[in-house]
Amino acid sequence: MTIPAGYSKSEWSKYVRKGRALVKRQSGIQFELGDTVIDMLQGHKRGHGEVTDVIELYANQIGINPNTLRYYYYVSGQWPEEKRRSDVSFSVHAALAATRSRFVKIRKDPLDPFTKERHWTYNEALRAADNSKPQTPTNRTERFERARTLLGGDEDTAEAVGEMLEQRPELTHRLVADPRTRHLLRKAQYEHWRQVDEETAAEAELTPEEEEVEEEEAPAKVSYQDAPMEILQLLGSFASFFVSFQRIIPQIHSQDYTEDTKEAVLDNITKARSFLDWCETAVKTGKTDMDKALARLLEDEEGE
Numbered sequence: 001m002t003i004p005a006g007y008s009k010s011e012w013s014k015y016v017r018k019g020r021a022l023v024k025r026q027s028g029i030q031f032e033l034g035d036t037v038i039d040m041l042q043g044h045k046r047g048h049g050e051v052t053d054v055i056e057l058y059a060n061q062i063g064i065n066p067n068t069l070r071y072y073y074y075v076s077g078q079w080p081e082e083k084r085r086s087d088v089s090f091s092v093h094a095a096l097a098a099t100r101s102r103f104v105k106i107r108k109d110p111l112d113p114f115t116k117e118r119h120w121t122y123n124e125a126l127r128a129a130d131n132s133k134p135q136t137p138t139n140r141t142e143r144f145e146r147a148r149t150l151l152g153g154d155e156d157t158a159e160a161v162g163e164m165l166e167q168r169p170e171l172t173h174r175l176v177a178d179p180r181t182r183h184l185l186r187k188a189q190y191e192h193w194r195q196v197d198e199e200t201a202a203e204a205e206l207t208p209e210e211e212e213v214e215e216e217e218a219p220a221k222v223s224y225q226d227a228p229m230e231i232l233q234l235l236g237s238f239a240s241f242f243v244s245f246q247r248i249i250p251q252i253h254s255q256d257y258t259e260d261t262k263e264a265v266l267d268n269i270t271k272a273r274s275f276l277d278w279c280e281t282a283v284k285t286g287k288t289d290m291d292k293a294l295a296r297l298l299e300d301e302e303g304e
Contacts, residue, residue, distance in 0.1 A: 001013065001115070027089050034073045034075055035076050040054070052070070055070050078098070079093050079097065085106055088120045091122045092122060099130045105128050133145065133149075186250065186251065270297075274297060278290060278291070
């Protein structure tokens with residue numbers, strides 16, 4: 001027997017014996033009241049509504065809540081007297097009342113995770129019942145399930161998580177250290193600002209401008225019928241480049257990369273800038289020869 005601090009074994013055992021005796025007495029009264037309603041209704045054929053009226057009238061005359069009496073009646077009807085256990089409380093029988101295998105389950109005492117003893121408790125009865133959840137979670141899965149149930153709405157969940165992060169800095173550090181969580185946060189941040197940009201653009205279209213604003217110069221257009229093949233190829237390469245980077249960059253999480261990985265990316269950025277400068281020079285001046293720095297860069301790569 002588990003004994004709380006501040007109590008001797010004999011003192012605590014005395015209270016436990018007294019409590020069990022009271023629970024047994026109470027359970028006997030609850031079953032007896034339920035059995036009384038069963039006996040009272042036998043031999044009197046009545047519809048559901050009439051049965052309800054009889055129970056309500058009887059409950060009021062003996063001074064008990066009609067819903068409580070109806071509950072006793074239901075549980076007693078689910079547990080024939082020969083299937084009940086006198087050493088198990090009425091509340092345990094009630095929790096198992098709708099379980100198909102209740103007559104088999106109640107024969108074996110479960111392990112109470114709190115006291116590490118084998119005996120029936122209301123919490124273990126809920127765990128053993130069909131389509132039911134324990135009041136007090138005792139493992140990771142049950143704790144998660146309870147949290148999901150309590151925080152069903154997005155608004156409540158967001159507020160609760162925000163408060164926990166403020167009150168428990170170590171939790172924030174653990175979340176940031178988890179690559180999966182960081183990835184989800186980055187995706188959420190990207191999606192948030194994308195929606196903000198869309199809403200801002202939509203509002204700008206609907207809001208009349210109070211002052212005349214100088215129109216932006218429209219981007220240059222190319223006649224694809226007249227443009228040389230090399231220009232079309234360049235424009236196609238740029239379009240592919242823009243689309244790819246818009247998709248890839250929001251997924252970057254540099255805190256997870258090694259220094260060698262970062263250095264490899266930065267080297268390619270330097271090379272890309274050099275190629276863009278070369279392209280710009282060729283378009284503006286017609287000079288297509290490669291400068292020495294870019295030539296050296298390519299030679300170094302080929303030599304690796």
